[in-house]
Amino acid sequence: MDFMGDGINLLEMGRFAHEHAVTAVAAVSVADATVADAADVAYAVDAVDAVDTACVGGAGDAAYPAYPADPADAVDPLESLTPVEPLPVTDAETDAETETEARHRRAAEAGDLTSMSVLGAMLLRRGDLDGAEPYLRTATAEGDRAAANNLGVLLHQRGYPDEAACWWRIAAVAGSAAAAHALGRHFRERGDEPAAEYWLRQSAEQGHALGAYALADLLEHRSEPDAARWLRAAAEQGHREAAYRLARALERRSPDGGAPEARRRAPSAAGGGPRGPGGSGSPGGRAGAGRAAGPAGPEGELGTQPAAVTVGPDPAPGADGARDAASAVIPAPRSAARSAPRSAAEPAPPAASTAAAAGGPAAGGASVRQDEAEQWYRQAAARGHRRAALHLGGILERRGELRDAARWYLTAAKDGEARAACALAFLLKDAGDEEGAAVWWLRAAQDGDGNAANALGALHAARGEQQSAERWYRAALDAGDVNGAYNLGLLCAAQGRTGQAEQWYRRAAYAGHREAANALAVLLLQAGDPVGAEPWFSKAAEAGSVDAAFNLGILYAGRDEDGTALGWYARAAAAGHTEAALQVGMACLRDGDEHAAERHLRCAAGSGSAEAAFRLATLLDARQPPLGAPALGEPLGEKTECEEWYERAAGQGHRRAQVRIGMLAAARGDVVEAARWYREAAEAGSRNGAFNLGLLLARDGNEREAALWWARAARAGHGRAALRLALLAARRGELAEGQRWCARAVELGPAEVADRAAALREALHQELTA
Secondary structure, X not given: OOOOOOOOOOOOOOOOOOOOHHHHHHOOOHHHHHOOOHHHHOOOOOOOOXXXXXXXXXXXXXXXXXXXOOHHHOOOHHHOOOOOOOOOOOHHHHHHHXXXXXXXXXXXXXXXXXXXXXXHHHHHHXXXXXXXXXXXXXXXXXXXXXXXXXXXXXXXXXXXXXXXXXXXXXXXXXXXXXXXXXXXHHHHHOOOHHHHXXXXXXXXXXXXXXXXXXXXXXXXXXXXXXXXXXXXXXXXXXXXXXXXXXXXXXXXXXXXXXXOOOOOXXXXXXXXXXXXXXXXXXXXXXXXXXXXXXXXXXXXXXXXXXXXOOOOOOOOOOOOOOOOHHHOOOOOOOOOOOXXXXXXXXXXXXXXXXXXXXOOOHHHOHHHHHHHHHHHHHHHHHOOOHHHHHHHHHHHHHOOOHHHHHHHHHHHHHOOOHHHHHHHHHHHHHXXXXXXXXXXXXXXXXXXXXXXXXXXXHHHHHOOOHHHHHHHHHHHHHOOOOHHHHHHHXXXXXXXXXXXXXXXXXXXXXXXXXXXXXXXXXXXXXXXXXXXXXXXXXXXXXXXXXXXXXXXHHHHHHOOOHHHHHHHHHHHHHOOOHHHHHHHHHHHHHOOOHHHHHHHHHHHHHOOOHHHHHHXXXXXXXXXXXXXXXXXXXXXXXXXXXXXHHHHHHHOOOHHHHHHHHHHHHHOOOHHHHHHHHHHHHHOOOHHHHHHHHHHHHHOOOHHHHHHHHHHHHHOOOHHHHHHHHHHHHHOOOHHHHHHHHHHHXXXXXXXXXXXXXXXXXXXXXXXXX
């Protein structure tokens, strides 16, 4: 009896519509959603009160971001409202700015307070703190609140936060929303949340987007429901990080949690392990159950033991010969590039307060929330938020809008989002551009994306470049992706380095990789250590590995612990495992529960199991009255449901189904169809098919070809075929040949055939001795 290998393949990057970008998007964690974008949360030079907002507001507004920024999104805080890759400044714009500065400088020297404030802001924006400070202090002393706020920014940059807070307080009391925001942030950094909330609320109620966002972040940190209103207010005022977080919250409230995990089927990176005659797959995430060929017993008998199973992109049609558990070969597990379990570094699902940040009525429905999330992602992405562009690309790909998805992935990838580069690479690979995909995978891997490194490893392994594959798997492991260790184990196992494979499997399994635990158990079982294998199977199954649950069922069935085995089969079947559903269906048949058996067999047959389709057809066939021979001139009857299931199994190469469908066709009077199925089964090695084909040929007068098929059936152990050959030889006068076939028929049986063959042999003997 063989055990399932891994249920995830090496290029399994997680997919949306094409099963790849979801996991890249899902990798953006809750922490990622709560991190403030440095481009949106920096302290701002007060542009509300400035005369020349083109000079005062925008790129020169920041001192530093107070919230911890995602390193992948970190930009120069002095460019808080400037894209990461700003357009080049033309000479005309430079000349205009120089002229504006000169005009304000002349006015400031003439005593114009407004120009002093604007000029100080311009110099502050340029980083000329020494030049800006005198102008800002002078304007502040005369009561200019914008200058007071900007002086606070300057002092904060110089490292005098307390003095900066004094000036911010003066500006905030005078009505500066930007100063109130900066003061609120100052107090929050010092742990004075009541004071922080007071000033942030002052800023937010004046319509300041940064103040609304900071207030929402503070309230959400305290799990207060009012956070949703302020997050939405900030997003509606154009705050891109607020828009992004609002979209994330809306997406998490959808039924799939905003991060559906799906699996990508791909060729084995390890060069392919040994495959059993029947392929089977477990669910690889939302893709559902894999397709499997079920086990079958000898000709004319229903097998009860599960067949060897592996996981692959295109499961081969299953053989229908039974195999003994003691002589089965355990197939090697397949590989994966995306981790199925959540690693230790991966954050837990968001708290209820984060999900509640979407606000609005709860009766909107999942589709409404998804549509709204997409709108907010678009708003944030349009303003240069690369993680929003990544998520937007994922939504579009799920919908099948691949061109638009690729455009947003490209936008995010160019801004340095490694996950978007990885997702874009999969789109290119799906489009047949493997070289283009390799370029983006390389770029993402060099930026530290472990998934991309795994994909590159798979690419090299598929080309037979084992050393390069190993190098990239190690790079994935160094990047913190536990799949790197798992894939290294698969690579070593495929090369026969079982000792090293076991070490890598153990490393990944101890890190929580459930399929590595399953693969380790398979390896231990192959080495003759079922006691050591069982705990790893259990650990993997408890962690959610469907293959491991099925393997435990096989393990317990081999010990004749049928009740425990059935429990694990049922657990795997409930998760969509094709072979497990077949085993549960067969157990229900043995217990006489035809209703439950039919339900499980339909599930397995619908997932592609030829054996399940045959057994389901047999179950339905037994409920039908026997078909009589059609009357002369009567039209052929319509095919029944059981015949359709026989045809599905027969189309997958199931020999007994081919014989049975031939018999049904013959009963309907469709001799041509019957002969076609008999011949197909006979050529595949079915002795019943060969015998029945011989009968049809003999009926049509072609005894020579019929004898050839009967001889094939008799040599395969078909007693009736041997008796037919004996009768044919007797009619031809070949008495010795007839006696030989009679002896073969007596040996093969069954009893009725043996009796007739013995009588014929005696008659032939008397004829020879007469």
